[in-house]
Amino acid sequence: MKFDENEYTWDAPYFIGVKTIKEYCFPWCKGNPLSENTHLFQTRHEAEQAGFRPCKNCYSGIPFGAWEDHKEVVKIITPKEFSFKENLKYLSRSTNECLFTIVDNKIYRAIPIENESPLVEISAENDTNLTVRFFGHSKPKQKWLRAEVTRYIREWFDLETDLIPFYELAKSDPLLSQPVSNFYGLRNIGIPDLFEALAWGILGQQINLTYAYTLKRRFVELYGRYVDWKGIKYWLFPSLEEIASLSVEDLKDLKMTVKKCEYLIGVAQLLANGQLTKELLSDTGDYKKAEKILVKIRGIGPWTANYVLMRCLRFPSAFPMDDVGLHNSIKLIMKTDKKPSKEEILKLSSTWTNWESYATFYLWRMLY
DSSP: OOOGGGOOOOOSOOOOEETTTEEEEEETTTOOOOGEEEESSSSSHHHTTEEEEEEETTTTTTGGGGEEEEEEEEEEESSSSSHHHHHHHTSSOOOOOOOEEEEEEEEEOOOTTHHHHHHHHEEESSTSSSSEEETTOOOOOHHHHHHHHHHHHHHTTTTTTTHHHHHHHHHTTTTTHHHHHHHHTOOOOOOHHHHHHHHHHHTTTTSSSHHHHHHHHHHHHHEEEEEEEETTEEOOOHHHHHHTOOTTTTGGGGGOHHHHHHHHHHHHHHHHHHHSHHHHHTTOHHHHHHHHHTTTTTTOHHHHHHHHHHTTTOTTTOTTTHHHHHHHHHHHHHHOSSOOOOOHHHHTTOOOOOOOHHHHHHHHHOOO
């Protein structure tokens, strides 16, 4: 059956997996593989769970109508329930952030895509649709690379999630109604790279947020790389391969505990050896199973596991119930001095099924 891409304003009805090259395509892709070498997938998630990558010819990793490519500029179409201003406020919570900068309501950062590191400026039209401008020496000449940058940004801002059911739920919820009203359009800003998410979780264990950002900057500036443009360094997070090859002694300049150094190196080694992958955690299809895999790893407790499942794996039911920030936010909204008990939290969250992650994120936002 033949398809004309002009018939579709948003996305394809299904995707074609090409088994010989392990890529999945839009139905209208001009690759024309033999039928015996293909497999039909209902969704791109299903294709990727099976180990297929997006096609570099038809850019199947992004919903068809979700972006416009103008070479040096890309436009990303956002849902109605999106506010660039609210997300920018969240991203501005620390002046010590080292992986991006915000100037005049625009975000500047280097984005790691395979062996490339294109520099982007992200801004918004009327607080909604995103405009991504490429600058510097690393302007991507290939459309598939611009598509991957678009995909990264969509994942970073969690643009795939339909927030309407969450907002409907929150309207009458005693804890959520206020934060949702205050921060409408805020997204669960993610950490697409699994090693970065795990490392950030480990760095932030049992210390305040300010010092966590200090540790992160030390770590990035010691072992990360950067793209230099007009005297400004745009840093990228250290590669797991480099950290896996280090010793605890190598990390002494970070000025953190020996155990945390061991945890970072251990996690990097698991990822480098392929014993832990994003696909492995996603393939479980079950938040509790993924949590069990993570907490078996030395240095990963329930808080870090749930943090990673929230911010990287996007499990909607991830719920760091013992989080101090969550408790402080509940105290703030309920106007009490006493820390909520586990039983009280379970009761208050009983209607949040499959929205625990977003509920937690919005409650955290009340503290910034």
